Amino acid sequence: MSAPDDLASAERDEAVRDEAVRDEAAAIEDARQEGTQERARPVGLGPAGWMRWTWRTLTSMRTALILLFLFALGSVPGSIYPQRGVDPSRVAQYFKDNPAQAKWLDRFWLFDVFSSPWFAAIYLLLFISLAGCVFPRALTHLKEIRRRPPAAPRNLLRLPHSEAFEGGLTLAQAAAALRRRRFRVVTGDGWVSAEKGYLRETGNLLFHIALLALLFAIGAGGLFGYRGNVLVVEGDGFSNAVAAYDRFMPGSRVTAESLEPFSFTLKDFQASYVAAGEKQGQPLDYLAKLSVQDSPTAAPRDVDLKVNDPMDVNGTLTYLIGHGYAPTFRVTDGKGQVAYDGPVPCLADDQATYTSECVIKVPDAQPTQLGFLVRFLPTTVPNGNAWVSVFPGAANPTVQVFPFGGDLGLKSGQPQSVYQLDTTNLKPLGTMSAQPTPLNVGETKELADGAGKIQFTGVKEWISLQITYDPGREPALLAAAAAVIGLVLSLTIRRRRVWVRVKDGKVTVGGLTRTEGGGAAFAEEFAQIVTALRGEPPTGDSAGADQGGGEPDGPARAGHVAPDAPTGNAAPGARPDEE
Amino acid sequence: MPAEVNESLATLSDQLILVTVLLYLGAMICFALDLAFGRARTVVAERRRQLVGAGGPALPEETAEDAGPQPAAWAVRAGSFAVVLTWIAWAGNLAGILTRGIAVDRWPWANMYEFVVAICFAAVTAFLALLIRQPIRFLGAFVTVTAALGLGFAVLFLHVQAGPVMPALHSYWIAIHVTAAIVASGLFILAGVCAILYLIRRDGRPSVLPSRESLERVAHRAIVISFPIWTFAVIAGALWADRAWGRYWGWDPKEVWAFVTWVVYAAYLHARATAGWRGKAAMIVSLVAFGCLLFNLVGVNIFFSGLHSYADVPN
Numbered sequence: 009m010s011a012p013d014d015l016a017s018a019e020r021d022e023a024v025r026d027e028a029v030r031d032e033a034a035a036i037e038d039a040r041q042e043g044t045q046e047r048a049r050p051v052g053l054g055p056a057g058w059m060r061w062t063w064r065t066l067t068s069m070r071t072a073l074i075l076l077f078l079f080a081l082g083s084v085p086g087s088i089y090p091q092r093g094v095d096p097s098r099v100a101q102y103f104k105d106n107p108a109q110a111k112w113l114d115r116f117w118l119f120d121v122f123s124s125p126w127f128a129a130i131y132l133l134l135f136i137s138l139a140g141c142v143f144p145r146a147l148t149h150l151k152e153i154r155r156r157p158p159a160a161p162r163n164l165l166r167l168p169h170s171e172a173f174e175g176g177l178t179l180a181q182a183a184a185a186l187r188r189r190r191f192r193v194v195t196g197d198g199w200v201s202a203e204k205g206y207l208r209e210t211g212n213l214l215f216h217i218a219l220l221a222l223l224f225a226i227g228a229g230g231l232f233g234y235r236g237n238v239l240v241v242e243g244d245g246f247s248n249a250v251a252a253y254d255r256f257m258p259g260s261r262v263t264a265e266s267l268e269p270f271s272f273t274l275k276d277f278q279a280s281y282v283a284a285g286e287k288q289g290q291p292l293d294y295l296a297k298l299s300v301q302d303s304p305t306a307a308p309r310d311v312d313l314k315v316n317d318p319m320d321v322n323g324t325l326t327y328l329i330g331h332g333y334a335p336t337f338r339v340t341d342g343k344g345q346v347a348y349d350g351p352v353p354c355l356a357d358d359q360a361t362y363t364s365e366c367v368i369k370v371p372d373a374q375p376t377q378l379g380f381l382v383r384f385l386p387t388t389v390p391n392g393n394a395w396v397s398v399f400p401g402a403a404n405p406t407v408q409v410f411p412f413g414g415d416l417g418l419k420s421g422q423p424q425s426v427y428q429l430d431t432t433n434l435k436p437l438g439t440m441s442a443q444p445t446p447l448n449v450g451e452t453k454e455l456a457d458g459a460g461k462i463q464f465t466g467v468k469e470w471i472s473l474q475i476t477y478d479p480g481r482e483p484a485l486l487a488a489a490a491a492v493i494g495l496v497l498s499l500t501i502r503r504r505r506v507w508v509r510v511k512d513g514k515v516t517v518g519g520l521t522r523t524e525g526g527g528a529a530f531a532e533e534f535a536q537i538v539t540a541l542r543g544e545p546p547t548g549d550s551a552g553a554d555q556g557g558g559e560p561d562g563p564a565r566a567g568h569v570a571p572d573a574p575t576g577n578a579a580p581g582a583r584p585d586e587e
Numbered sequence: 588m589p590a591e592v593n594e595s596l597a598t599l600s601d602q603l604i605l606v607t608v609l610l611y612l613g614a615m616i617c618f619a620l621d622l623a624f625g626r627a628r629t630v631v632a633e634r635r636r637q638l639v640g641a642g643g644p645a646l647p648e649e650t651a652e653d654a655g656p657q658p659a660a661w662a663v664r665a666g667s668f669a670v671v672l673t674w675i676a677w678a679g680n681l682a683g684i685l686t687r688g689i690a691v692d693r694w695p696w697a698n699m700y701e702f703v704v705a706i707c708f709a710a711v712t713a714f715l716a717l718l719i720r721q722p723i724r725f726l727g728a729f730v731t732v733t734a735a736l737g738l739g740f741a742v743l744f745l746h747v748q749a750g751p752v753m754p755a756l757h758s759y760w761i762a763i764h765v766t767a768a769i770v771a772s773g774l775f776i777l778a779g780v781c782a783i784l785y786l787i788r789r790d791g792r793p794s795v796l797p798s799r800e801s802l803e804r805v806a807h808r809a810i811v812i813s814f815p816i817w818t819f820a821v822i823a824g825a826l827w828a829d830r831a832w833g834r835y836w837g838w839d840p841k842e843v844w845a846f847v848t849w850v851v852y853a854a855y856l857h858a859r860a861t862a863g864w865r866g867k868a869a870m871i872v873s874l875v876a877f878g879c880l881l882f883n884l885v886g887v888n889i890f891f892s893g894l895h896s897y898a899d900v901p902n
């Protein structure tokens with residue numbers, strides 16, 4: 009226990025004794041929280057002075073408040089504009105639709121808000137501010153925890169809560185009663201001083217430190233983890249290697265060797281839908297049946313993969329995130345060779361009916377390359393001169409085929425989407441109709457100009473998977489849980505002090521809560537303590553409160569408590585000590 | 588998978604919600620009568636209760652009004668009747684939620700309609716729960732009218748037939764994450780009502796409204812209770828996202844706005860602890876946060892597309 013500390017607390021208690029207890033208490037809070045923030049700028053203090061000033065300003069509550077607002081404001085554009093990290097195709101679309109605007113938005117990182125330098129600047133400042141304010145406070149709190157409650161002020165009746173009565177209470181009895189209520193107690197010459205509620209500050213510090221830990225966990229997950237997407241058709245397999253992904257997003261510390269070496273085949277995929285009624289066609293459930301090998305030498309095991317139920321292989325998680333149809337085709341070219349035989353993943357145009365579109369590219373076809381646009385209708389019904397799908401399940405699957413011949417443009421070196429046909433050097437084979445007669449499974453369409461034929465051989469389904477490895481998940485969860493616990497402690501516990509003076513058979517009790525907003529509840533507690541001290545058994549919640557009931561509520565009550573309030577009549581709740 | 592819907596129970600649920608709207612409106616009128624004509628008595632009695640039960644602050648500016656003429660007996664009764672009516676409406680609201688849940692055999696907050704109905708219920712529950720121990724009857728008219736408007740909005744613009752939900756919502760997390768979000772939102776609504784009244788109320792003038800002090804106190808208490816719950820809801824959401832979407836946080840628009848709401852409520856708590864921001868400024872911050880909450884609830888579903896599949900609004 010150091011002398012300056014005691015001086016400080018003596019000063020504080022001195023101040024508390026003042027007439028304007030309430031304002032003083034508020035001022036103390038301010039001083040505690042604002043620190044030296046309102047200090048004048050250091051004129052001519054040199055670089056060291058400026059640095060001190062900058063640090064103080066940065067770690068003040070007011071700066072934290074402003075940074076909190078900036079943090080909130082800064083994340084808003086992330087919800088307005090499409091984000092590369094979330095949906096790159098929508099960003100590309102934005103560039104196509106508003107090229108000039110997109111260029112400007114991109115200059116301000118508005119398509120990458122959450123990885124932009126300015127967003128990083130805000131949260132780094134916020135967390136420096138947080139660290140700069142929390143660590144000194146943690147040190148102070150460590151000292152406080154070990155310090156004994158301060159000596160009793162001279163006149164307890166001037167405290168926000170006070171009570172006086174005659175009785176044979178001894179100091180030892182008072183101390184014991186307060187200890188029983190789990191107060192920390194010290195006794196002095198004619199007084200007892202007790203304090204409680206240190207957990208509030210502990211909780212508060214825990215919360216703020218947990219936030220720092222959370223940020224580190226998220227950062228570590230980003231560095232050492234990876235995320236990738238892959239599309240797998242029924243019957244096909246996947247093995248976890250960088251090259252097998254359609255899209256792979258590694259953290260900067262991820263190497264190809266660090267990928268968990270598992271593999272699987274998709275045996276079957278089943279989707280079920282609402283069959284009838286207003287919600288007809290709404291998906292009910294998806295189920296992907298996999299055969300998984302945890303390592304190249306492990307025995308295969310069966311796994312049912314569902315939405316909300318990822319597969320876990322040693323911390324690498326595989327999620328079912330999408331599905332669609334992959335009709336299979338056999339294309340025979342003009343020379344009678346089978347130039348293509350297999351499934352083609354289609355993208356759903358319409359979720360309610362799963363009318364899907366797909367593209368087949370047959371670069372090996374002779375004498376000309378072939379390309380097909382295909383419309384896949386899972387449940388086909390005729391509709392006038394057209395055909396439509398009426399249900400997402402494959403009850404009556406057909407395809408409408410639009411054939412092209414010519415140059416697919418694959419040699420140009422430009423990357424092409426597998427879902428798009430570049431028709432600049434292709435021409436339709438035969439007359440193109442908007443609604444060609446659909447083919448049923450097994451049926452064949454002869455191509456015009458002797459270019460060959462295409463057979464619709466069957467229907468498979470595909471699933472899209474996300475595979476994630478994030479070593480920061482568990483630490484982040486722990487930090488978040490600690491934050492909630494700290495928050496609850498910090499918001500529910502009140503720091504409070506109670507003093508008792510005994511002199512010539514006259515007992516005075518005074519109480520003070522140093523926590524804003526805790527006054528009402530403390531009044532009850534204080535009344536109970538007084539009742540206990542009077543030697544009466546406590547009688548529940550409203551015990552001491554009854555004494556206040558008879559008190560007439562005149563205007564005088566609101567302003568202050570007379571120093572010599574009549575014994576036993578000082579209503580416990582008469583003094584507001586909260587703001 | 589439960590695809591069967593008990594149609595008669597679903598219809599009963601819709602009817603119960605309609606009745607509840609009317610009951611809330613009735614309670615609102617009674618509360619308003621009490622507020623306008625039953626005041627003198629209420630003030631005295633409530634102040635006494637405050638002093639007795641909670642040792643709350645005295646309300647100096649109201650003391651002068653206490654001397655006014657005694658209110659009519661019918662106005663006195665209107666206040667008590669309003670509370671009873673609110674409890675009945677609350678029960679109706681609860682029954683509406685339960686019947687819908689039983690009809691579809693799942694947690695009844697899986698689309699916007701069900702979500703808004705549940706939030707209105709949570710707001711009224713928060714009010715009634717606080718009313719048991721705190722003299723906050725003065726809020727009754729405002730809480731019940733908010734609940735009636737919320738339910739009315741849900742019935743008119745958000746209603747969808749009871750039915751099964753998307754596979755993404757088949758998870759026990761709906762019970763944890765959404766329930767926490769609903770409870771927190773209900774309390775935030777209570778705080779929002781207080782904050783609005785606080786700004787309307789002028790200090791030092793006679794008014795049928797309660798003092799700014801008491802409004803602030805109720806608002807603060809509600810936020811202090813709901814902020815940890817909201818924090819928990821956001822974390823539970825992240826846990827669910829970790830199960831469903833393959834990452835615990837991905838800045839989906841809903842996530843962005845839940846985060847913004849959280850940060851601004853945290854700013855409110857800090858503002859209260861910062862000199863110069865106490866009182867009015869802090870209340871404005873809490874209203875900004877409340878605005879973010881509402882925007883997340885309604886605006887995000889309308890303006891942005893995201894992964895949250897419950898945002899099932901009829902078009």
Ligand code: HEM
Pocket residue numbers: 041066067068069072076134135137138139141142212216219495498499850853856857860
């Ligand atoms: C990530 C942002 C932050 C969040 C979400 C947050 C949240 C909170 C919460 C919920 C409280 C409890 C308030 C109460 O007791 O009524 C609190 C208290 C506090 N925070 Fe923060 N905080 C953040 C950043 C900061 C920073 C950067 C500082 C330092 C400059 C700071 C300093 C404090 C202080 C001094 C208190 C105690 C106030 C009191 O005793 O009433 N916080 N914070």
